[in-house]
Amino acid sequence: MNAGELLSLCKRRGFVWPSFEIYGGVAGMYDFGPLGSALKDNIVAVWRDAYKRGEGFVEIDSPTVNPEAVFKASGHLDEFSDYVVQCRGCREPFRADHLVDGLHPNPDTLDAEALKGLMVENGIVCPDCQGELGEVEDFNLMFKTSIGPGSNRAGYLRPETAQGIFVNFPHLYRYNREKLPLGVIQHGRGYRNEISPRQGIIRLREFNMMEVELFVDPEDKSWPRFAAVADETLRLVPEDGSERELRLSQAVEEGVIANDVLAYFIWLTKGLLERMGVDGARLRFRQHLKDEMAHYAMDCWDAEVLLSYGWTEVVGIADRGCWDLSQHAAWSNEEMVHFKRFDEPREVERAALKANYRGLGPMFKGEAKEVARLIEQRSPDDVSDGVLTVEKDGVQLEVPDSLFEAVTVKEKVTGERVVPHVIEPSHGLDRIFYTVLEHAYRREEDYTVLALRPEMAPIKAGVFPLMARDGLDEKAQEVFAMLTEEGMEAFYDDSGSIGKRYARMDEVGTPWCVTVDYETLEEGRGLKGTVTVRDRDSSEQRRVAISELAATLKSLLKGADFAKI
RNA sequence: GCGACUGUAGUCUAGUGGUUAGGACCGGGGCUUCCCAAGCCUCUAACCCGGGUUCGAAUCCCGGCAGUCGCACCA
Numbered sequence: 001m002n003a004g005e006l007l008s009l010c011k012r013r014g015f016v017w018p019s020f021e022i023y024g025g026v027a028g029m030y031d032f033g034p035l036g037s038a039l040k041d042n043i044v045a046v047w048r049d050a051y052k053r054g055e056g057f058v059e060i061d062s063p064t065v066n067p068e069a070v071f072k073a074s075g076h077l078d079e080f081s082d083y084v085v086q087c088r089g090c091r092e093p094f095r096a097d098h099l100v101d102g103l104h105p106n107p108d109t110l111d112a113e114a115l116k117g118l119m120v121e122n123g124i125v126c127p128d129c130q131g132e133l134g135e136v137e138d139f140n141l142m143f144k145t146s147i148g149p150g151s152n153r154a155g156y157l158r159p160e161t162a163q164g165i166f167v168n169f170p171h172l173y174r175y176n177r178e179k180l181p182l183g184v185i186q187h188g189r190g191y192r193n194e195i196s197p198r199q200g201i202i203r204l205r206e207f208n209m210m211e212v213e214l215f216v217d218p219e220d221k222s223w224p225r226f227a228a229v230a231d232e233t234l235r236l237v238p239e240d241g242s243e244r245e246l247r248l249s250q251a252v253e254e255g256v257i258a259n260d261v262l263a264y265f266i267w268l269t270k271g272l273l274e275r276m277g278v279d280g281a282r283l284r285f286r287q288h289l290k291d292e293m294a295h296y297a298m299d300c301w302d303a304e305v306l307l308s309y310g311w312t313e314v315v316g317i318a319d320r321g322c323w324d325l326s327q328h329a330a331w332s333n334e335e336m337v338h339f340k341r342f343d344e345p346r347e348v349e350r351a352a353l354k355a356n357y358r359g360l361g362p363m364f365k366g367e368a369k370e371v372a373r374l375i376e377q378r379s380p381d382d383v384s385d386g387v388l389t390v391e392k393d394g395v396q397l398e399v400p401d402s403l404f405e406a407v408t409v410k411e412k413v414t415g416e417r418v419v420p421h422v423i424e425p426s427h428g429l430d431r432i433f434y435t436v437l438e439h440a441y442r443r444e445e446d447y448t449v450l451a452l453r454p455e456m457a458p459i460k461a462g463v464f465p466l467m468a469r470d471g472l473d474e475k476a477q478e479v480f481a482m483l484t485e486e487g488m489e490a491f492y493d494d495s496g497s498i499g500k501r502y503a504r505m506d507e508v509g510t511p512w513c514v515t516v517d518y519e520t521l522e523e524g525r526g527l528k529g530t531v532t533v534r535d536r537d538s539s540e541q542r543r544v545a546i547s548e549l550a551a552t553l554k555s556l557l558k559g560a561d562f563a564k565i
Numbered sequence: 566g567c568g569a570c571u572g573u574a575g576u577c578u579a580g581u582g583g584u585u586a587g588g589a590c591c592g593g594g595g596c597u598u599c600c601c602a603a604g605c606c607u608c609u610a611a612c613c614c615g616g617g618u619u620c621g622a623a624u625c626c627c628g629g630c631a632g633u634c635g636c637a638c639c640a
Binding site: 004008009018021023024025027075076079084134137141159160192194196198199200203293294296446447464466467495496497498500501502503504506507513515517519532534539541 | 634
């Protein structure tokens, strides 16, 4: 198939539309139409079900505009704010600050103009081909804004939802009664001012993510449910480039996947994607190469699906280590730690300094108490040649050893503080959305069917009168109202021939169609009559009593076999 | 951001300087039709935007926007 056919269907039927089309459109932005919006919600619902209900994770929702500090801490500001200059000859791009290395004490602090000036002064040319260099350009892939009136406080549209979870770690940790593991999910929009959005909905400037952050004990990356799935297999492409079908237990034992918890969530991702309708035969997990990995990641696996565009990343499952929490702790001065209680409190002997108050008093008068405190913060290792140097109000004080003594203190330690490690399965919702459609797309001759899994289908049932007359239409309206009342997404249609109506529903992935015919009327009023239920994939039909219809459709939705109803 | 190609109803497309801008599908209305895009009648609906050349531009030129492909980018 080609992507154009599917994109055309998406536009015609109301799955996705290019945004702002009446004004010429904006690259990398798409609207979800009525059916697309429903499909997107269904994907989110399955993801939420798997993590929130299935794994007991908690969900939050945080702002898309974040203050600058968040991205200073996360590293995004530095990573994204490169000044780049491109060679006019060979077109190779270079980091401008790297080209002027050594010509300025701190090239990082220069702006584009200063960098350009410095390069012109020093006659810098392309390191590769000695060609002339173009203008210095700011390559900041984050959208910048300002918070509040004036432009005092810089803000950025978040490039990922993850930071909203990390900055809330202290709240979440308390919410979880100070226990690990702690799983948190968030879905929402993210923004990256991509240089060149491509391939329809695959690379967007404003996109949807479903992110999961699992905080675990850095010394314990086991997972209680791992044993239950240890014999399941995964199609893996480790960094050596080989492709292997491995059992989870094998993969961890052989060191292909770093630990149990990472392996478990790779397995969970596989099940999740297949439940959404991703074809298992077109799904694999590829390990990031060392140089491909984000600055913070310890290990990272991408779920890749085969699309008409080629293998495409849809989920990234990374072990981010302690990077995020450590960074936010350092920049915010908040503690971002887990207090890991020992099974039994431990007696620990520690070398310490004890102040000699009797000697300090006369010498330092009113400041003696403060000096004593400074002394006791230090350890015997800090003493050299019988003198301890402490700093008080910016002044160095030399304290002779007559004013303190080295002692051994016994302390009871009930636990230790550790920075949790983060396992992050991060899902590209728009890409999954596209994959679900492409993997469901079937075309024979001129007939198109979207074989969406029923759980994904925006419309669960089409409701038709066989003829739009003789009371069949009124009866069908009743059936439609009944299904709607039961909470089913149904769609009423009485135009054109019955075949045309089936075809319309097939094209948008509706799994079942209900037809009211003359037999229905003969069988009496109320719920007594029967209707035909037609299955999209087999195009077979069964007669079902109207009184049973909602229950039957619901059981089909849960996976009942159509042939057995 | 660079290069090549492209932009006509909702969709697919014909039209290479003067056309009532043609067709097909879809969609709306009607007739017909007792279960898989049948048929008939009928209707709606388009030259991406802005400049220029020309008596006259969908058509030629320039710029923008958007798309496809390649290069680069993709934390």
